[in-house]
Structure formats: C-alpha cells, structure tokens
Amino acid sequence: MNRRQFFRTCAAGLGGSSIAMLGFSPQPVLAQVRGFKLARTTETRSTCPYCSVSCGVIMYTLGDNAKNNKPSIIHVEGDPDHPVNRGTLCPKGAGLLDMIHSPNRLKYPEVREAKSKEWRRISWDEAYTRIAKHMKEDRDKNFITKNDKGVTVNRWNTTAMLASSAASNESGYLTVKSARGMGMTAFDTQARI
C-alpha cells in the first residue's frame, strides 16, 4: 500500500464512521485488532550473533517453505525455551531484523583499484583469482623455510590475517586450519581485543 492509497483508505474510514455517527450503522460488539502476522510463518531457531550471552532467537520467515516462495525474515523474537534468555532479548537482539535487512549489507564482491576513488563490482571468480595471485606471489617471494640458525621454520609473515570472533566454530576451524596450512604466523583475531 503506498501513501496515497493509505490516505484514501483512511479517508474512506473517516467518512464511514461519520456516517455511522449519523445513525446508519449497527453497533459493533467486537473490534478487530490488527491481524496476527505470525500465524502462518515458518519458525527457525538460532542464536543471537551479538554478545556472548548467546540468546536463543526464533526467526519468523514469510511463507511455508513451499517451492515458489522465497523465504524472507519478517520478525525475530526471543526463544522462550532457551535456559539463559527465556524469550527475552536486549535492544540489539530485539532489533536483529534491521541488521539482517540493513541497507548497508554487502551483496557483491567489489574491488577498489590502486588510487581509485570508487568500488567496482566484480565476479567471485575474478575476486578469488586476483586475491590468490597476490597471495601466492607474496608467499613465494617472502616465505622463510629456515631461520638463520638453520632451523626449519616454514613461516609466511608478510601477509597477515585478523579473524572474526563472530564467525561460527566451523568457520573458525577452517580458517585456522587453512591459515596454518599456508604457513601464516601473522595471524590473530578480534577475540584478543
């Protein structure tokens, strides 16, 4: 409903009720409240991604998971079964819907070339290819196999990485495994801060 339609509907309601006042309408015994918007949504349980109280949340997605329906989260509420939060959420958690749908979410890989003033959209393939090329070049050039005492050290410390502390354990595990596999030592995480 756009704004103009909204005005029209309201105006019609106003007219209607004024007419009712003049005695043309029976008294309603019930009043309809706003429709309950979660009646047929799909529920998915999850964990709030903010602080480490790690409250249980229920995400309500539009539709019933039918093939032709694209799921979209319309509401997030606390999970009453969760032993820690028992259905409650703090202001951040209560606003999760706006984080999920933030206009500042990134949607596509982009590059900012040297000295450029702007982003340019690129494909995932181009992103991976260019990043891997940078990494391999740097690694091949600066990898240290032995230190000056002749001890095998097999380290790469000219490309650094700082890892998320909001990623899942599974992401974290794959991240540390691949970083160590490449020989990275300049490797740290937000968790330290």
Next chain:
Amino acid sequence: MTLQSSLDIQARSATTTPSPSVRSSAAVAKLIDESKCIGCKACQVACQEWNELREEIGNNVGVYDNPSDLSASSWTLMRFAEVEDKDNNLSWLIRKDGCMHCADPGCLKACPAPGAIVQYSNGIVDFKQEACIGCGNCITGCPFNIPRISKKDNKAYKCTLCSDRVAVGLEPACVKTCPTGAITFGSKEDMVSYGEKRTKELQERGYANAGLYNPAGVGGTHVMYVLRHADKTEQYSGLPKDPSISPLVSLWKGAFKPLALLGMGVTALAGFFHYMKVGPNEVEDEKSREEA
C-alpha cells in the same frame, strides 16, 4: 486476507449505545518494576519491530532519552532522571513511559469520533486510526500526555498494549523482550498482587517508600508501576502523583457532547468531501492542530 482476531468492546468513543456485557473476559495488566529496570531500551526496539514503526534518526541533545519524546512512531520510551538526595546519594531513575491504559480513559471520553477509541473488555484502550479525525482531543484528555498525532496521516497513535498479540494469547512485545524481568504481564488481579509483593520486598530491602502506582484518579490503570520512591513520583521524569481527567473534558463530555459531536462530524464530513475533490493535504504541525 490475514486471519483477523477480535476482542470484546467495553466502551467506544462518541457512542451512547451501551456495550454488550454478557461475556466476561479477564482484565489484563502490565506491571513495570522500576527497581529492576536498567533502561536498556529493549522494550522500545521490540515495540518498533513488532508494530512496524521506525523512528527518525535524531540527535543527541545531552541526555540518554532517544528519541527525545514520544511520537506517532515511538509509542514507548525510556525517560532518565539523575536525582541526588540531601546526602548527595545519586539515583538514576529510569521510567518506561507510554500509555497507561486507564480504566477510566480520558482520551476516550474526549474523543468526538465514533469508534476511534475503544476500550476492550480486557482493559486495553486502543486507537482505531481508520475512524480518527485527527482533532487531538485525546491529547487534551490524557492525564499522562501520551497520544501523538502523526504528521504523515494526521491520525492519533499510541501504545496498543499489542492488542494483536494479546488477542491471540501472547504477552505484549515489550513484556516478552524485557531482559531483567522488569516488565511482567498477566491478569490485572495477579499483577496487583505481584506488585504488592514486590513493594513489600523493596520495603524490606530498605526502600521505605516503595509502592504500587495504580492511580485511582483514572480508575486505576492497566499499566502499573512498582516504584522505589512512590512518595516522589514526580522525580521519575514528571510522573503525576494523582492524575485525573481534566474537568474540562468531563464537562464537555457530559453537557455539550451531542452538540459538539455533530459539529465535529460535519467538519469531518466536510473534510472528506474536500479530500474527494482536492486530494490530501499536508498536515500542519501538531501544536497548531491542538490550538485549532
């Protein structure tokens, strides 16, 4: 069409026909225990999220109250007050402000538009925007200064006590989210007795003036407070000690209502025809509307 739920009506603005009263539904109430409130604003955000409202991004004006006042899209907000006693002991008194859902609602009494304000038999006072004519009388009638007229559609808005949730058996969004259990919800009877129990507990904890705020001047409320300093309600950002409906509203309602009502209705109808011919107006600001 979404499934609609409905609630029995107990009172309806600008309507003289009595409401049906055979079915009895239990009165509900929300209790706000100020001693447990940390002012986190979870209730504010949950209210926005559930009711599909979004407040403008404002500014900081030197206080934590953001937005700085209630509006057509902010139906509840935390009000913060720094209070020092005579021994320089500091208290940071935080009060969740919003509609009190009075048993004797001044807004409903003052409203000239039939059915624009209803009181359900469970005690919830709800605004029906489709019937609202935007006159602002509800603001004058409210002893707590709660309703606000929208600049977008010239309708009055306020907390519905999540009537859509309550109608299907759920607690309001603010109640569910409250992290510390400062807001509770249940039957009015249970909430009064819980509030009295909390009062006693706080008195034993050293708050000699703790008390339950359920003011008689408006017939009691369906939103109540437990206050650590119930003797000084004004300290909580101006919570009136003995609220009552303005005598002007009562007078107006009693003696002049039928006449006035007709006048308002004609005005509204005129407005309607004006709209059909000319289209919607941008609405003047709230103040001039009130003065008008």
Next chain:
Amino acid sequence: MTNSWVDIKNADLVLIMGGNAAEAHPCGFKWVTEAMQQRNAKLVVVDPRFTRSAAVADYYAPIRVGTDIAFLAGVINYMLSNDKVHMEYVKTYTNATFLVNDKFSFENGFFTGYDEGKRSYDKSTWGYQRDKSKDEFVMVDETMQSPNCVYQLMKKHYSRYTPELVSKICGTPKDAFLKVAGFIAGTHTPDRVMTILYALGWTQHSVGSQNIRAMAMIQLLLGNMGRAGGGVNALRGHANVQGITDMCLYSEVLPGYLGAPTDADTTREDYLKVRTPKPLRPNQMNFPQNFPKWHTSLMKAWFGDAANKDNNFAYDMMPKRDTAYDALAIFERMYQGKVNGFLCQGFNPLAAIPNKKKLGIAFAKLKFLVVMDPLQTETAEFWKNFTDFNNVETDKIETEVFRLPATCFAEETGSFTNSSRVLQWHQRATEPPGEAKTDAEIMASLFMRMRDLYKKDGGTFPDAIVNMAWAYSNPNNPAPEEVAREFNGKALGDVMAPPDPKNPKEPPKVLVKAGEQLPGFAMLRDDGSTSCGNWLYCGSWSQAGNNMARRDTSDPSGLGVYPNWGFSWPANRRVLYNRAGADPAGKPWDPKRKGIAWNGTAWAGSDVPDIAPALGPDSGAGPFIMTPEGVGRLFAVGLMAEGPFPEHYEPFETPVGVNLMCPSNAKAVSNPAARVYKGDMEQFGKMAEFPYAATTYRLTEHHHFWTKNARANAATQPAQFVEIGDELAKEKGIANGQMVKVRSNRGEIKAVAVVTKRIKALEVNGKKVHTVGIPIHWGFIGLAKSGYLSNTLTPFVGDANSQTPEFKAFLVNVEKA
C-alpha cells in the same frame, strides 16, 4: 566464565567491577535481578561511572580508571588482616603452604630479576623450593609460618595496601572502599558465595591480566571457586568470541590452547617435552601431561595420512613463530612496511585497534587488502575521504582493496560457544542477500585456489598446502556438519583400554571402534590412532550425534545446570573446578547448593565431576587438575610477565604522574614489563597538557560498530557524544548538549557533551581528577549520524601478557568546539 549465566542466580553477592553487565549483557543480567529478588542477594558495583548496572545496585563505589589492582589488593589486605578468609579451603586447595625460592623478593616496584633494557623479567627466582630427594616435589609448610611460604609472602606484599593508600590512589572515598571490602569479605564463610562479573573494563589495560588474577586470588581466599553462585566470570563480547578463542585463531596457540611451535622448539621431541609438565605434588592428576595426545590428534585431523610416525607427525609442516604476532604487533609491522597483504575477516580494525592515525598510515602501505564482512565497514573504506572523520588523500593510496560480502547468522548453519562455554547449534533461516557467501566458503575457496596453484605451478614449500587433509564433499564449501565432526574427532584405528592391572592377562578391551566418533578427550591417543581438531570440543559430536543441538530444558537440581542443553566444554561440565565446591572429605560446602559430592565410591552430583570419578578424598588429588600442583595459585609461578603477585602500576597515561606504591621509582610508574614500540612511548600524553582521565566503553543500545547499520537501533542512540561530570563542565563553561573537542596526543574528536552527575571528580593524592567518558559506537559509515572513530584518541600499548590494548585508561583534554 568458570560458571554459567544461569548460575549467577545462586549467588549471595554479585560484584560488578571491570564491566557493566546490565548494559553490555542485559539478558545475562537477568540472573542478577533473579538472585536479588529470589535469594535477597546484594549487588555491588565499582566503576568510574555510575552505570546502568549501578542504577539498580544496592551499593555503588566510584574508582579512578586503571587503579583496580590497588583496590583489589586493598581488599586482599582487608581480608587477611581481619581473618576473613576461608582457611580450610586456602590451606588445602591453594598453594598458600608452598615454599618459594628464598631469593625471590619485591622491592620498590620491581620483583627480582628486572632487566630495564629489555623491559622484561628473568623469572628464575619466581619458583617453588623443590625437594630433590622426593621426585622434585614442591616443599610445603603446613603451618604457613615460614616467611618463604606463599601465605606469608602474600600477606607481606599486600599489607602495604592500607585503606588510606587505596583511597589516595583510587580516589574511592575510604568509607566506600571499606564498605565494598566488607561486602566481599563477608562471603568467606561456606554458607555465603560471591560471583564476580567482569569484562573489558579489566582486560583493556596495560595490567589487564593482573586485574583478573587479583580477583582470582580473592575468590580463592574466600573459597568461592568451583561453587554454585561463585567463580570468576568473564562476560565476553562477541557471540562466538569464546569459540574463536578456544579454536585459537592466534599465532601463539593451536586449537585447544596448545602452545604453538616457536623457533626454540627445533624438534617435535623438544616441543612436546617443554609442554608436558610433571606433577609438582604427589598423587596429582596433572591433566596437562596429556599434551602429546592432544597435539598428535590435532596433526592427524589436519594432515591425515601425511602425519605419521615416520615424519614426526608432520611437525615441520607447521610454521614456527619467531616473535609476537598479536594484533598490535601486526599493525606495528604493517606500519613499518613489513606486511604486504592483509586478510580482514568480520573485523573492523580501523575502529577497533588504537591510534587510528597510525592505522591509516599502516593500511596505506599494503599492496592488497581483503575485507570479508556482512556489512560496509570503515576499514574497507580507509582510503576514502570522509572529510574530518577520515581526511585522506585517496589518489595517493595504492592499496588494492577487495570487499567480499559475507553472510550473517541468519543465513548460516553452525555452532557458537557462549561465554559460559556452551556450544549451541543454529540453523539458517533464509538465503543470503545478493551473492554473499559464508566465511567458511570464502576461506575454503581461497585455500583451494592456492592449493590448485601450488599443485599446478609449484612454488615455495607447497608441502603443507597440498598435503592438508581436505576431503570434504565440497572442498570449496565444506558442510558445517562435516567440519564439526572433524573437530570432535574420531577413532582411526580401534581405541583400546589400557591393560587392567588386576587382570593383566585379559585381552585389552576396545573402547571405541575404528571409524567411530570419539565420545570424549579421554579417548585421545598419541600414537596416531585418533584424530581430533580441538581436544576441548571432543564430545560435541559423538557417535550419538550432534550434542551441540540438544535442547533438553530440564534442570533436575534446580541450580540452573541444564546438563543436556547443548554441549559445554570440557566434557559437558558446567561449573569448572567443581571438586572445590566440596570440602576435603567430599561433602558440599553448602548442602543447599550441592554441585558434586563423594558418595563413597565415586564423585557424583548435578554436574560432570571436574576430577577423575574414582579419585576419592583419600587420594590426595587436588581439585585444580589443570595445574601440576593440583591446587589454585595465589602465587603465579613464572607465568605472568610482570610478577607472581598483582601489583599496582599506573596506566601509561596517568593523571597522577607517580605510582604511590613506589613513589621514588620513576621506572615503575607504569607496567615495567609491558611492550612499548619505538615512537609510541613519545606519543603518550602528559598530564600537564592532557589533565583528564579518559575511558572508552559500550552503551547498551549498541553493539560495537554493527548496530549503527540497523535502523531501529541507530535511532536509540543516534549521534556521538562524550560524558563529562557537571563539575568539570562548570569549570570549562560547557553546557549540556553543546559540541566539544576531545583531544589526546594522537588526535581529536568532536562530539556532543552529555553533562552528568554520574561521573564525579575524584580526590586522588590530594588533587582533583576528572574523568571523560567516551562511548565507541559511531563512525563514518552507518545509518546513525556520522561521527569520529573513538580510537583516534587511544594509545598503542597493550597488556604485558595478552597484548589487549589499553582502551580503558588514557589522558585527554576537553574544550568547547
């Protein structure tokens, strides 16, 4: 947390210090309000600001930023001199009776062994006296009368912290200090328990680790460790900060806190030897002796068949570390031009690391930067000019920046570990926006690209890259279920029981069949027959299935244990050190809050015992099984950088200029063992130019730099502000709501002044000290009003042990803008 969120409800006293639980963890704080209402617990808050935690507290005491050790040391002194310690607990469960090297001493701000040039200690005297005739066990004095026993050394060390001196350093009025000390000391009896809730207010200091050690000592002295309602509880910041910490995405440790190899560990043998301790007292469990099992199983998980006995379980495939590579060290290296590429995953360091100006220069020296994030961040746009907020010359910055869209929690499946160590599984609810991918897919795909390049073109040391075990169904996007099964670990061959000493001829039993998921870390072996990516998480996905996804809401004991909700490491244990919750004879200290107890044949109770189930009270085994001593350490042998006892040192930017604990030693004003880089020391501001103490913090309305991108949250604290006390405002003629400039020696920000009664000027060493409060949540990206990154102001120095930056105490000046 040693205990759990819900367990807070079992406390009699809740102390919030070095944190602000009500604002930063509101839903966890409910268990504080629950304890207050249900068991009449008291809430005490000690903080430089009257926070929203203080708003509902029974008692609030102010403290100057960066002086917590002085306060806590004063509490220790109060307890020891008033006999308010749990003496039986202290004697049997701590190292109070242990004798310390007689050359150990402390004088005028320094412990023995300080090397000024290196800014570090030779810790050789910080050890125990050992009995050469008895397996090198530590010598003890059960009477605790020896001047060299820990108890007496501690008593002597802390006798210096008198209430008068504490008040003079901390600015806390003496009566307020005594009141708080009284509350704390009141829980020394077995029927009363205190919990302490802290967070970054203690860690983000140059003495951060010692802040926490001081409190750990207090909890040991009070007998509150291992008990329902007790413990030392770090309330952590991000949803999975605990999990990522456990997975050890740090240079110095491998998953499960296994010390990573350094240049000194030339062979696997040496490496294992120094990390596998011998027991320091008879009959102790000395659990870290299992290190070789944990490490070997990790190498099997990472390298599969390519890790075997013949190649020392691929020991040389792992990089060795030559120096520090913590975040501050990484940015220092970047600043010096030693870093060419930087991968930045779900992290906004331009906002989250101190000294923004230095960071901006560092970033501009990179050849390439890769940012993976669900949201736009300041870091990804460090090269863009945002006028005063980020005034850079874009066309001079040559860094290539890649910005890769990542999913958020709602679009991915996996596990998070909460602050109380509970792993919980979550399911995706929707598709990611646009082309966003999970962090796991991005990392795996990048790794596979590298692997393909090394397989195809060769290059320097391709061995580890090409040999890494990566047999996932989709190597570019491993399923979280597959990864979780891998880090839990499985039996590669049959896992056999050790021979039964009673029936040595019996054939050994098979405990776990080859190919099965392991039920727990007791099954790990060091012969290559087990694989496990993180020993602490062993048991999270057993043969029974995904234990992280369990949702049993029953709590039979009523103590908030919830034993079958998710999986709590280690071994599904909910309260750490719970053996210490029972007395030496095995009876709970408080029968109303029974954790575990000795039933005559085994330890049992509402929780998984934190001791071998059959190791009874007569065994002599102590309750702190992760130390070779078997007891808690009041005296920390050799672990801490700046000393075995926490000692007060001023923040690097001090508004007093002198350490009142050793006024004549100008070299011990601030932490003498903290690392300071060249150039940063000069950037520390002095009190003459920057007279006001400052501290940064979070507000309850926002989460770091994320929620400024969420509309509903942005509206609740829409614009940047700083908080100043009304007295300072009056002095400076600043009106409430007016714009002010806040300046440190590293930069300047402008913000609205919130003038408040909640930050009081404190009387410190006879002088008035004002504090300026600086919330962190704004930046030049987001839906909230644009603001300055608060780290424009903060100093580039960290804790001497953890290198967590000193965000909580520095100096600024304030004036009308």
